[in-house]
Amino acid sequence: MVVSTATSVPPAAAPSDAATNAEGRIYDVELHDVDDNSFHLRWGGEHAAAVLAALRHAHRNRGPVRQVEWGSYEAVLDGAAARRLLTSVLPDAGWQRQPVELVAHSSDPHPAVVAGLGTPGSVIALATVLELLDDGRRYSVLADVY
Numbered sequence: 001m002v003v004s005t006a007t008s009v010p011p012a013a014a015p016s017d018a019a020t021n022a023e024g025r026i027y028d029v030e031l032h033d034v035d036d037n038s039f040h041l042r043w044g045g046e047h048a049a050a051v052l053a054a055l056r057h058a059h060r061n062r063g064p065v066r067q068v069e070w071g072s073y074e075a076v077l078d079g080a081a082a083r084r085l086l087t088s089v090l091p092d093a094g095w096q097r098q099p100v101e102l103v104a105h106s107s108d109p110h111p112a113v114v115a116g117l118g119t120p121g122s123v124i125a126l127a128t129v130l131e132l133l134d135d136g137r138r139y140s141v142l143a144d145v146y
Helices: 019-023 045-058 079-088 111-117 126-132
Strands: 027-031 036-044 065-068 070-076 097-101 123-125 140-146
Touching: 027 045, 036 045, 036 126, 045 065, 045 070, 045 079, 045 140, 070 079, 079 126, 079 140, 097 126, 123 126
Parallel strands: none
Antiparallel strands: 027 036, 027 140, 036 097, 065 070, 070 140, 097 123
């Protein structure tokens, strides 16, 4: 019989805001329509960091927010809930001018995006994204830190 004299090593703590801030510096949010991949938007910066923090704080083992991998969280929300999330993460209105990229796909661009905003690869203001969200549709909000 072999007797172990080693002490038990506790698991590392779950990622915190401080750990994320120390390890990662590039924040990214991707928002796309679950049923229509031609509606796909991406942005970074302070607002993306705040969305990541909100999703991380809302994450529970069996909740609507899932951890995809370290530093990556996703929620699938209806348009109204996605709008509430995006407007609640920062206290001032400066985020509304944050640039958002219309992500190009091989499929035809989403008609609402093209009609009001332009072709994929264009950049729009984050405030405009709120107007494009349809309450009856479901959207994936994926936030990452690298």
